[in-house]
Amino acid sequence: MGILMAPFHGLMAIFQEVADRAEAEMYDDEAVRAELVSLYQSLEAGSITSDEFDAREVKLVERLEEIERHKREQAQA
Amino acid sequence: MATAGRYLYGLIRTTEDRDFGAVGLPLLGTPTQVRTVRVGDIGAVVSEFPLKERLLPLRKNLEPHNRVIRDIMADMTIVPMAFGQVARTEAEVARALRGNQKAIDAELKRLDGKVEMTLRVLWDVPNIFEYVIGEDPELALVRDEMFGRSSPPTQGEKINLGKMFEERLAQSRRRDTDRLIGIFRQFVAEVKENDPKDEKMVAHLSFLVQRDRLKAFEEKLFQAAANFPDAYVFDYNGPWAPFSFVEIDLQLESAQA
Known part of the structure; x- marks a missing residue:
């Protein structure tokens, strides 16, 4: 018998659903994405504060942007 | 301003x-x-x-x-x-x-009157390679033959084994995805297949469900999860607004260039 996970409307679920569908190819970078996911988990588990989350999130997302820009430039070159 | x-x-x-x-x-x-x-x-x-x-x-x-x-x-x-x-x-x-x-x-x-339900089905196993081999005697035989003899496997053999593994994985995904879609078809208005983003992901499906069919859909989900092998985890979420089923593109000039 398989295991059924109940629907979950926490932050993580919102992140998954909304970010998955954002037209942001930057989430294709798996390493950074995984880091972002673990950041969400830390916030949800209460092991970091909301402020800490925000600070680290901005850095990560900016890095994702940077990677995306780099990929775009390479594709054009 | x-x-x-x-x-x-x-x-x-x-x-x-x-x-x-x-x-x-x-x-x-x-x-x-x-x-x-x-x-x-x-x-x-x-x-x-x-x-x-x-x-x-x-x-x-x-x-x-x-x-x-x-x-x-x-x-x-x-x-x-x-x-x-x-x-x-x-x-x-x-x-x-x-x-x-x-x-x-x-x-x-x-x-x-419709909402979106998402379903991610995963193989909850420590090592997906071992799991696939365990389910497939033919693949197990190739592997055992390669690693069981005295001479080490060649690069070509390893690549071949890797290819067989990928093929089996893709076949399993296809078979399970078709089975899942078949199970839910009569309860939903539309289905969308998303690419599995993880090696251990069997299927990532979005369902467009009429609100008054939600209960029937969820009951079916419980039943399906019970009928799949132990290694399968069903992770479902919703209801969401039907994000995956929007086809319209307003073609706004991209303000965020």
Whole structure:
């Protein structure tokens, strides 16, 4: 018998659903994405504060942007 | 100074202008007013967004985007927009509504009373390679033959084994995905297959479900999970606004260049 996970409307679920569908190819970078996911988990588990989350999130997302820009430039070159 | 840019949440049917309150994406730390830009009986749900501001998919933006859509969805049908759509001006929003009136109308009808449920099915195993081999005597034989003899496997043999593994994995995904779609077909209006983003992901499906069929759908889900092998985990979420089923593209000039 398989295991059924109940629907979950926490932050993580919102992140998954909304970010998955954002037209942001930057989430294709798996390493950074995984880091972002673990950041969400830390916030949800209460092991970091909301402020800490925000600070680290901005850095990560900016890095994702940077990677995306780099990929775009390479594709054009 | 007034802000020209408009952030878009979704499209609704309304014969009057609506104000949903100060619940939008934050501007200088304060939630913006969410209201409609209306053309005839179609309203675009928007809030002000400064064009020179960079829009990043941060929690502070993703959350209000999701919340605005979810709250509206509780009362009426909304065609949700993907995160990140910004128009240069309110006039551009109105122009997009006028230019797409028929398509928007059709979309509102198609999605009326429906919600999206997502299902991710995963192999809950420590090592996916070992799991696949364990399920496949032919593959196990090739592997045992390669590693069981006195001479070490050649590079070519390893590549071949890797290819066989990938093929088996793809076959399993296909078979299980078809089985899942078959199970749910009669309970849903539409199904969409998303690419599995993880090696251990069997299937990632989005279902468009009529609200009054939700209970039947969930019952079927419980049953299906029980009928699949132990190694399968069913992770489902929803109801969401039908993000995956929106086909309309308003073709806003990309304000976020």
